[in-house]
Amino acid sequence: MIRQRWLRAALGAALAGASGIATGEAAAAEYVRIPGADFTSVLPQGATPDSSATTTLSSFELRSTPVTRGEFRTFLASHPRWRRGQAPMVFADAAYLADGPSVEDPPATDDADRRPVTGVSWFAAQAFCESEAARLPTWLEWEYAAAADETRRDARADPAWRQRILSWYERPASRRPPPVGGAANAYGVHDLNDLVWEWVDDFNALFIAGDSRTQGDPDRLKFCGAGAISIVDRDNFAVLMRIALLSSLGASESTSSLGFRCARTLAGTL
């Protein structure tokens, strides 16, 4: 089973690469190694979720940029079942790829193909990552990589870091997102905090705590100050808002400002 999946993914990646060359695309996606470390998430961690618990993250690889429209069109060319109108509704609702891309698109004359793809359901995003022999990152992996700025691996204590995130939130989504490839952070990863929302593998579990005292209240981040009860770093509204957006969605759903990138487990780390 695993082998079969790998084969399919490898084939997809090969196709994507070939097609990319044909349309003048950049070479296959770049993955960057993120060294593991101890990390304190904004969300409680541990067997009994504890606000101060630190988790140890294994090293992993993360796509250096979000998946672009051009890359996703190439994927659609080789995976017809994920085209809009062909993907089953349980995996992709009516909003799926409402703004493209589509395999019928004429060749882009501007930077459209370099813009991040949005409007992709979690299932479709997962399928794409499989086609690159990858998976969606976990929330912890994503949060860990996004804690960096250009020079520091953990810039979260700097108000300027937070303000940059907030300033992206203030930009109305109706404006076209710019192409991928903004300033690289300390790991060499681009566009984590200021381009699009991004799917994570475990988006659906972000509110489920191991603690029986809180398990019965899945709404606790949804209204009023309740969210602040379980959040560790209460100043860190900016990260909380990303969690709030992700938790408002179902896996077949999407929004016009939600994209994704993929991650890979390093051999021997799991």
Place this chain on the structure above:
Amino acid sequence: MGFRMISTTPARACIALGLAGLFAAVPPAQAAEAHPGDFGPPRGEPIHAVLTSPPNVPPPIHRSYPAKVIVDLEVVEQEKQISEGVSYTFWTFGGTTPGSFIRVRQGDTVEFHLKNNPGNKMAHNIDLHGVTGPGGGAASSFTAPGHESQFTFKALNEGVYVYHCATAPVGMHIANGMYGLILVEPPQGMPKVDHEYYVMQGDFYTTGKYREKGNQGFDMEKAIDERPTYVLFNGSEGSLTGDKALKAKVNETVRLFVGNGGPNLVSSFHVIGAIFDEVRFEGGTNVQKNVQTTLIPAGGAAIAKFRTHVPGSYVLVDHSIFRAFNKGALAILKVDGPEDKTIYSGKELDSVYLGDRSRPNLNAVTTATASAEHGTLTLQEQIKAGEQLFTGTCSVCHQATGAGIPGVFPPLAKSDYLATDLHRTIAIPLRGLTGKVTVNGVEYNSVMPPMSQLNDDEVANILTFVLNSWGNPGGRISADDVKQVRAQPAQAAVAPAH
């Protein structure tokens, strides 16, 4: 159970009965009675609620039965003007800050549809303070962009209530303009008024300074520190001024639904030049009368009612007054119609008021007083002293030129009235003068109060000054003359002129 009680001691029976009574008061079977605002299931066809943008209020509900009311409210994130040349990204209920005004009747079953525009970036929800239930609806309305949530509630309590977005971080969602009002009318409706308006205060936190041009982002640090850049009525500076001012005519009744979205500040809501005849403070049922300033908590509202009497521009402010003049919390109610001078005269006078600075110039008065004590007071000393006293006391109305103000304050210059009867003239500063008088052929009907602070010397000097000024015939009045008139019965002294 009853039989067993009889066998117990009287004291224990009493307790047992008391407990029995307590339990009997709240049996689940009588749940309907436990909800006083529940008038039964909705009747008739479902009604789509009329939603209005501020400052407008939906028309009163003239309905005698509880209905099912459908509310469609769309969340829109958009860049709009917050001040002249300054833009800000607002998150709105219905495209405006504050959001659309919702009006339902107590006992209505409200089917609420919250739609999150597909072009939006954020997930949102709604907490209506008029809802009885977890999160005020927030728990049931968490909605991603491009989605719609539905929940239904019965409006059990009448009053005016704030609604707001309650998605984390709540403070930021509110600071970006996500609040509005829902009015739950009492079943009999509200007393008819000529105008109903919707005004809601909010505080805003921008990265730039007050009125710094260009697009300004939200500043979380300022928000946490509760240091707003703007405090605004209806979401932007100038939203209710100039052409957009609220309007009424004289002798009309105005009802203001005033909310405060916060997120931080409490409003000391005041209308400059008006007194609220009635305030349903905190939006509740109790009415406070004759209110100058009403306190509106963040996340609270009030209903203020008053009658207009005098035309002019009335300024709505947060009377924490720096917010009004330095942060934008200012709106105008423009009242048109005829003047009513008996209630408010308008500006009657614009003269120099010297206050304490006039003191060094009262030397002439001191000199006159000294001379009078030594019996050496001259006419010139009297006139000089009288002039200074006149400036401090009389010129306010009669003007420094003695010309008075036509139709309001009679002239003292070339006055036929003063010269005709000196006794009557002396009596005027002593006892005042009220009612019709004809001066130089013009009729006046005003009130001059007695100048009881002036002593006999001062009255004598003032009148002597007047008689020797501005073309009057001259003459001299002594302190003794004044003393005599003061001693006379009032009636004879103020006989009206013919």
